[in-house]
Amino acid sequence: MPKLFHxxxxxxxxxxxxxxxxxxxxxxxxxxxxxxxxHGKLASFGVYCVLAGIFFFGWFMMHPQPV
Numbered sequence: 001m002p003k004l005f006h007x008x009x010x011x012x013x014x015x016x017x018x019x020x021x022x023x024x025x026x027x028x029x030x031x032x033x034x035x036x037x038x039h040g041k042l043a044s045f046g047v048y049c050v051l052a053g054i055f056f057f058g059w060f061m062m063h064p065q066p067v
Contacts, residue, residue: 036042 032045036045
């Protein structure tokens with residue numbers, strides 16, 4: 001972060017990227033919450049999250065990252 005203050009153009013790019021990412025995340029969550037609540041599929045999304053979590057937990061246990 002301190003390096004960004006020495007290059008104002010990079011600081012602007014980082015701030016703009018952060019703002020746009022925040023807006024995209026908000027809109028995505030808003031859309032998904034309305035979709036799943038309106039179609040009664042929130043339970044299926046929960047099952048998907050649990051299965052994805054188990055899969056990726058196993059994946060990272062089998063493929064440890066070097067430190």
